[in-house]
Amino acid sequence: MASTEIARQAGEGARAVPLSGHVGFDSMPDQLVNKSVNHGFCFNILCVGETGMGKSTLMDTLFNTKFEGEPTQHNQPGVTLKSNTYELQESNVRLKLTVVNTVGFGDQINKEDSYKSIVEFIDAQFEAYLQEELKIKRTLHSYHDTRIHACLYFIAPTGHSLKSLDLVTMKKLDSKVNIIPIIAKSDAISKSELAKFKIKITSELVSNGVQIYQFPTDDESVAEINSSMNSHLPFAVVGSTEEVKLGNKMVKARQYPWGTVQVENENHCDFVKLREMLIRVNMEDLREQTHTRHYELYRRCKLEEMGFKDTDPDSKPFSLQETYEAKRNEFMGELQKKEEEMRQMFVQRVKEKEAELKEAEKELHEKFDRLKKLHQDEKKKLEEKKKSLDDELNMFKQKKTAAELLQNQAQQAGGSSTLKRDKERKNLGSL
Amino acid sequence: MSETAKPHHPVPPGKGEKTHDSDFSYVGIDAILEQMRRKAMKQGFELNIMVVGQSGLGKSTLMNTLFKSKVSRKSVQPVPEERIPKTVEIKSISHDIEEKGVRMKLTVIDTPGFGDQINNENCWQPIMKFINDQYETYLQEEINIDRKKRIPDSRVHCCIYFIPPTGHCLRPLDVEFMSRLSKVVNIVPVIAKADTLTLEERDHFKQTIRGELRANGVDVYPQKEFDEDAEDRVINDKIREMIPFAVVGSDQEYQVNGKRILGRKTKWGTIEVENIAHCEFAYLRDLLIRTHMQNIKDITGSIHYETYRVRRLNESNTHFTSHQTTFTIRKQQTERGCEFAAPQ
Numbered sequence: 001m002a003s004t005e006i007a008r009q010a011g012e013g014a015r016a017v018p019l020s021g022h023v024g025f026d027s028m029p030d031q032l033v034n035k036s037v038n039h040g041f042c043f044n045i046l047c048v049g050e051t052g053m054g055k056s057t058l059m060d061t062l063f064n065t066k067f068e069g070e071p072t073q074h075n076q077p078g079v080t081l082k083s084n085t086y087e088l089q090e091s092n093v094r095l096k097l098t099v100v101n102t103v104g105f106g107d108q109i110n111k112e113d114s115y116k117s118i119v120e121f122i123d124a125q126f127e128a129y130l131q132e133e134l135k136i137k138r139t140l141h142s143y144h145d146t147r148i149h150a151c152l153y154f155i156a157p158t159g160h161s162l163k164s165l166d167l168v169t170m171k172k173l174d175s176k177v178n179i180i181p182i183i184a185k186s187d188a189i190s191k192s193e194l195a196k197f198k199i200k201i202t203s204e205l206v207s208n209g210v211q212i213y214q215f216p217t218d219d220e221s222v223a224e225i226n227s228s229m230n231s232h233l234p235f236a237v238v239g240s241t242e243e244v245k246l247g248n249k250m251v252k253a254r255q256y257p258w259g260t261v262q263v264e265n266e267n268h269c270d271f272v273k274l275r276e277m278l279i280r281v282n283m284e285d286l287r288e289q290t291h292t293r294h295y296e297l298y299r300r301c302k303l304e305e306m307g308f309k310d311t312d313p314d315s316k317p318f319s320l321q322e323t324y325e326a327k328r329n330e331f332m333g334e335l336q337k338k339e340e341e342m343r344q345m346f347v348q349r350v351k352e353k354e355a356e357l358k359e360a361e362k363e364l365h366e367k368f369d370r371l372k373k374l375h376q377d378e379k380k381k382l383e384e385k386k387k388s389l390d391d392e393l394n395m396f397k398q399k400k401t402a403a404e405l406l407q408n409q410a411q412q413a414g415g416s417s418t419l420k421r422d423k424e425r426k427n428l429g430s431l
Numbered sequence: 432m433s434e435t436a437k438p439h440h441p442v443p444p445g446k447g448e449k450t451h452d453s454d455f456s457y458v459g460i461d462a463i464l465e466q467m468r469r470k471a472m473k474q475g476f477e478l479n480i481m482v483v484g485q486s487g488l489g490k491s492t493l494m495n496t497l498f499k500s501k502v503s504r505k506s507v508q509p510v511p512e513e514r515i516p517k518t519v520e521i522k523s524i525s526h527d528i529e530e531k532g533v534r535m536k537l538t539v540i541d542t543p544g545f546g547d548q549i550n551n552e553n554c555w556q557p558i559m560k561f562i563n564d565q566y567e568t569y570l571q572e573e574i575n576i577d578r579k580k581r582i583p584d585s586r587v588h589c590c591i592y593f594i595p596p597t598g599h600c601l602r603p604l605d606v607e608f609m610s611r612l613s614k615v616v617n618i619v620p621v622i623a624k625a626d627t628l629t630l631e632e633r634d635h636f637k638q639t640i641r642g643e644l645r646a647n648g649v650d651v652y653p654q655k656e657f658d659e660d661a662e663d664r665v666i667n668d669k670i671r672e673m674i675p676f677a678v679v680g681s682d683q684e685y686q687v688n689g690k691r692i693l694g695r696k697t698k699w700g701t702i703e704v705e706n707i708a709h710c711e712f713a714y715l716r717d718l719l720i721r722t723h724m725q726n727i728k729d730i731t732g733s734i735h736y737e738t739y740r741v742r743r744l745n746e747s748n749t750h751f752t753s754h755q756t757t758f759t760i761r762k763q764q765t766e767r768g769c770e771f772a773a774p775q
Contacts, residue, residue: 015527016526016527016528016529017500017501017502017526017528019500019528019529019530020499021499021693022499022530023497023498023528023530023716024530024716024717024721025476025478025528025530025533025720025721026530026532026533027721027722028471028476028533028535028725029472030468031722031723031725032467032468032471032725033464033467033471034725035725035726035729036464037464038659041460041463063458088458088460090457090459090460092461093460093463136740136745137741140733221469275458279459279460280462281462281466282466284463284467284470285466288470296578296580300577303576
């Protein structure tokens with residue numbers, strides 16, 4: 001029997017080895033990319049903003065297509081989230097895009113609970129992914145990831161400052177999703193006001209501790225562009241799907257009597273910057289941040305809530321299995337205890353009822369006895385009375401016969417004249 | 432609360448135009464490929480290869496030839512005397528190599544002592560245990576609550592099995608090992624020191640090997656069942672025609688036709704390692720490194736590792752189900768006992 005001797009050398013601090021020729025593993029990124037292309041990508045955007053901010057129009061403009069849907073009414077009783085999934089294809093890249101819209105946000109009179117449905121929705125997506133990850137037979141490879149990768153927060157172009165609803169909502173969402181604040185319908189603000197507005201917004205966000213998504217600056221190839229974009233946050237955008245002829249080209253624009261706002265003109269609005277940042281430069285980073293930061297945070301909180309720990313008080317690492325087992329035993333024990341209790345209660349109740357019934361029975365018996373006695377007494381009395389009456393009747397009969405006898409004797413002795421008198425006397429006597 | 436509409440298939444008009452600025456029809460979705468590539472380059476790659484075979488088959492030399500540098504165990508620790516270990520040892524050495532900006536952490540796992548004893552029973556056990564230990568470590572890290580951003584991947588991606596060039600057929604040890612390990616790891620069998628076989632002998636040997644593998648139900652890489660689509664199948668079928676690759680390894684350069692190439696110099700000629708007319712090293716290298724590396728890693732991650740995970744998690748679960756059945760039985764008993772006779 002062979003036993004093992006495992007010797008590990010230079011595990012983490014591996015030595016750098018120079019190559020003396022072309023090996024060929026520089027094709028690895030290509031292999032990876034090809035595989036991903038075959039698999040397809042998915043990207044989920046959440047648009048949060050009041051009704052009429054131009055969320056749907058902006059999505060249409062960003063992705064250069066007409067997503068279906070009609071403008072929603074303003075009389076929603078609460079905030080609901082509607083999500084639509086689309087499949088887009090550009091050259092050989094297939095993208096499964098999910099756009100989630102908040103319907104009825106900011107329309108109610110009492111807006112205290114507006115953010116709750118949004119937070120619940122985001123948590124539900126994380127929960128679905130967590131469940132899939134914890135399954136025994138899982139298919140993570142082909143799982144349709146519905147976690148929200150980016151949240152575009154539409155700020156109303158008042159020109160003054162953020163509304164308190166905005167602050168509250170953003171504060172609740174910043175630890176769950178990458179927030180990118182946008183100033184919507186920014187053609188309503190003039191340039192100078194816009195600069196002041198942006199400064200005011202960023203200072204308010206900072207002073208309230210809201211962490212919005214910062215474009216990553218650690219990769220040299222995009223650090224420059226990202227850091228310059230970071231200074232332009234929040235982006236002031238204008239969305240439009242209508243095309244207007246300008247010069248000899250058709251451009252996406254909004255036409256006013258006093259001029260035309262071109263969507264893709266960087267002097268007019270920051271739409272190009274937004275598209276650049278969101279799609280062309282940082283889409284992958286957004287997905288990664290969602291997975292490694294927000295999802296991990298959710299997962300940690302959820303598992304800790306359920307009572308799992310990594311180490312027990314003696315700081316020996318627990319395995320998830322052991323903890324699960326322990327919890328399950330605990331739960332089973334509790335169930336058993338409850339069952340015992342219920343059984344005890346049942347037994348007791350039965351006993352009580354039995355005692356009650358016995359009491360009732362005894363009472364009934366007593367009553368019956370009493371009644372019987374009563375009847376017997378009555379009967380005796382009646383019989384006595386009957387007897388006495390009989391006696392009287394007998395005595396009377398005796399007296400009667402005695403009287404008749406006397407009368408007969410008297411008659412025989414008295415002759416027939418007195419017969420009539422005897423008869424009369426007899427008649428009198430017989431009355 | 433949320434509804435998902437049926438997938439709508441709008442295709443952006445004028446797709447395919449690549450000009451960036453002020454082009455309406457170009458959204459820029461395919462820029463994600465560039466982003467992925469950048470991320471991959473920044474993160475670097477990891478590859479763990481295990482070499483298994485009897486001593487003297489040229490495993491270390493082949494590793495050095497494959498990666499064009501001194502990555503083998505022998506180069507790292509100069510052993511004064513070559514001794515054959517009494518038991519199967521597992522030695523793993525990591526290297527950081529870089530080519531054209533792509534960084535890779537290569538780990539070569541060597542198994543000296545395999546098949547060298549007189550009684551070789553169960554000599555695959557230490558190896559299987561090692562492979563399963565790597566899966567276990569990964570699993571533990573994955574189910575941790577506070578887990579690392581990027582779980583270090585020490586799972587064995589590929590196991591190169593060296594077949595001695597007897598020219599006849601596979602030995603029982605080979606068959607036994609490969610049939611057991613093909614279920615937990617990707618196995619790539621190679622015929623070692625193939626310069627001892629002529630071309631006809633080589634073909635005959637290969638056919639015999641392929642037949643024996645089929646007869647024993649051994650599925651070596653590329654596995655038939657994991658072909659994703661017709662394209663893959665065509666490519667992989669071509670590869671399957673050629674396995675096991677007949678390789679020759681060498682880390683010495685010689686002058687041939689004015690060029691310096693790796694080869695083995697003998698009295699009757701020089702065998703060029705990278706010449707496909709001489710040996711199939713180039714095919715092996717292309718398969719392993721240039722074309723199928725990502726595929727190998729994916730199969731390890733999504734199929735072998737998942738199988739291990741399912742097995743492992745089910746192990747603890749059968750423990751639970753036995754608990755549950757006793758509980759239900761007891762419950763029924765107590766229910767029956769709860770019926771009391773009615774008072775008379």
